[in-house]
Amino acid sequence: MENSAPILEVTSLATGYHRVKIVKNLQLSVFPAEIVCIIGPNGAGKSTVLRAVYGFLSCWEGNIRFKDEDITHLPAVKRAAKGMALVHQDGNIFPNLTIQENLEMGGYLIPEASERRARMDRLFAQLPFLHEKRKQAARSLSGGERQLLAIGMALMTEPDLLLLDEPSMGLSPQMMDRVFSWIVTIHEAGKSILMVEQNAKQALELAHRGYVLDLGTNRFEGDAKRLLDDPKVKRLYLGGGDINEDLS
Numbered sequence: 001m002e003n004s005a006p007i008l009e010v011t012s013l014a015t016g017y018h019r020v021k022i023v024k025n026l027q028l029s030v031f032p033a034e035i036v037c038i039i040g041p042n043g044a045g046k047s048t049v050l051r052a053v054y055g056f057l058s059c060w061e062g063n064i065r066f067k068d069e070d071i072t073h074l075p076a077v078k079r080a081a082k083g084m085a086l087v088h089q090d091g092n093i094f095p096n097l098t099i100q101e102n103l104e105m106g107g108y109l110i111p112e113a114s115e116r117r118a119r120m121d122r123l124f125a126q127l128p129f130l131h132e133k134r135k136q137a138a139r140s141l142s143g144g145e146r147q148l149l150a151i152g153m154a155l156m157t158e159p160d161l162l163l164l165d166e167p168s169m170g171l172s173p174q175m176m177d178r179v180f181s182w183i184v185t186i187h188e189a190g191k192s193i194l195m196v197e198q199n200a201k202q203a204l205e206l207a208h209r210g211y212v213l214d215l216g217t218n219r220f221e222g223d224a225k226r227l228l229d230d231p232k233v234k235r236l237y238l239g240g241g242d243i244n245e246d247l248s
Helices: 046-054 076-081 099-106 113-126 128-132 143-155 173-188 200-206 224-229 231-238
Strands: 008-017 020-030 035-039 061-066 084-087 161-165 192-196 209-214 217-223
Touching: 008 046, 020 035, 020 046, 020 061, 020 192, 020 217, 035 046, 035 173, 035 200, 046 084, 046 161, 046 192, 076 084, 084 143, 099 113, 099 143, 113 128, 113 143, 128 143, 143 161, 143 173, 173 192, 173 200, 200 224, 200 231, 209 224, 217 224, 224 231
Parallel strands: 035 192, 035 209, 084 161, 161 192
Antiparallel strands: 008 020, 008 061, 209 217
């Protein structure tokens, strides 16, 4: 994968909220058909990175390239039109609309009704429970089912890069496994995925590469399996330990 050009390349990124810099000098890349995860302690700036990549936050310093085009100052709607989709960790569905209506909302950028229908049918084939409940209000779904619906809405645009913000947040272990299993299926269909995840071990187990953020910048990065086996990463981020210990 790394023999090709990255589909996403973030260089020296700095951003934040209300003049408070949360992320600084961040480097990140995603290659075609690759799963990359971002892990780290609470408050490390993980979700902030995704919001900047998608255009919900301004890039104060550095630049962002997507499919070899500088998108540093493009608004989110134009990034979506270029093939990027973001699934938020919460508030990511319309609970009072039906499941089918939610998927139609996910495909709002598709002008042809026949193409929207075809994409919805493909999603229903992958997630039959959505088809069975398609006329029900989305609020009737469990937390995990809502997360699957939210990812399905994002996939309606058939993005080249899927951004997932804490997809397992608040889910039972069984439902978390189901969500992660579908993420692998999505990748196997050729999608590139950049994922922020609180369950660091599980994320590294399914990813190709990983980035460990601490205090808004790269702390560790590299092959996901190597990070899983790294004694310092294990001690500081996977198995407890004091994150302020041994930062040399």
